[in-house]
Amino acid sequence: LAKTTQPVSMDSYEGQEVNITCSHNNIATNDYITWYQQFPSQGPRFIIQGYKTKVTNEVASLFIPADRKSSTLSLPRVSLSDTAVYYCLVGYRRGSTLGRLYFGRGTQLTVWP
Amino acid sequence: DADVTQTPRNRITKTGKRIMLECSQTKGHDRMYWYRQDPGLGLRLIYYSFDVKDINKGEISDGYSVSRQAQAKFSLSLESAIPNQTALYFCATSDSGTPYEQYFGPGTRLTVT
Numbered sequence: 299l300a301k302t303t304q305p306v307s308m309d310s311y312e313g314q315e316v317n318i319t320c321s322h323n324n325i326a327t328n329d330y331i332t333w334y335q336q337f338p339s340q341g342p343r344f345i346i347q348g349y350k351t352k353v354t355n356e357v358a359s360l361f362i363p364a365d366r367k368s369s370t371l372s373l374p375r376v377s378l379s380d381t382a383v384y385y386c387l388v389g390y391r392r393g394s395t396l397g398r399l400y401f402g403r404g405t406q407l408t409v410w411p
Numbered sequence: 412d413a414d415v416t417q418t419p420r421n422r423i424t425k426t427g428k429r430i431m432l433e434c435s436q437t438k439g440h441d442r443m444y445w446y447r448q449d450p451g452l453g454l455r456l457i458y459y460s461f462d463v464k465d466i467n468k469g470e471i472s473d474g475y476s477v478s479r480q481a482q483a484k485f486s487l488s489l490e491s492a493i494p495n496q497t498a499l500y501f502c503a504t505s506d507s508g509t510p511y512e513q514y515f516g517p518g519t520r521l522t523v524t
Contacts, residue, residue, distance in 0.1 A: 342454065344514070387511060401454040
């Protein structure tokens with residue numbers, strides 16, 4: 299399973315757009331990229347998943363360049379409630395060969411008023 | 412009612428005691444997982460189960476055992492608790508078609524003294 303590298307922490311202010319980049323140089327052809335959000339003392343919550351180019355949902359956008367060695371989670375107009383840890387995950391989307399999941403240490407995003 | 416529930420939510424136990432953490436889900440998912448979270452270390456996979464008869468070790472299974480009593484129930488046991496098993500434990504579920512879209516329970520905070 300491809301390991302990932304993310305910044306340990308980021309700061310932003312309310313109303314700004316936040317971009318969190320994740321490096322995954324060893325990503326395999328069948329690997330998908332998934333992001334989770336975790337608030338203190340809660341379980342992680344699935345945000346978005348993608349394979350290439352751009353994926354958008356009601357919460358965030360995910361940008362994946364052509365070489366797929368990195369990805370960027372974009373949060374538009376953040377609010378204080380977006381303060382959380384964000385995890386980037388790389389691995390198979392389908393099939394029964396799912397093995398060790400690696401969440402890594404994530405990125406602590408702090409949004410200031 | 413929550414889709415994934417965990418009991419107990421908090422537990423303090425002594426070294427050497429046997430303890431069981433329970434997880435139940437109403438999402439109808441076939442896959443269930445147990446994770447452990449330590450401060451600054453992200454989440455690490457302990458065990459996972461694809462169905463009632465299929466249980467697999469994760470990256471940190473030593474000192475733990477599991478039981479999948481039914482599709483909706485997955486229990487984690489510490490046969491002889493030790494202080495370094497003090498952590499936050501999460502149960503999660505997913506559908507086999509989307510294994511990376513996992514739904515997490517609220518967590519169990521375990522303290523071993």
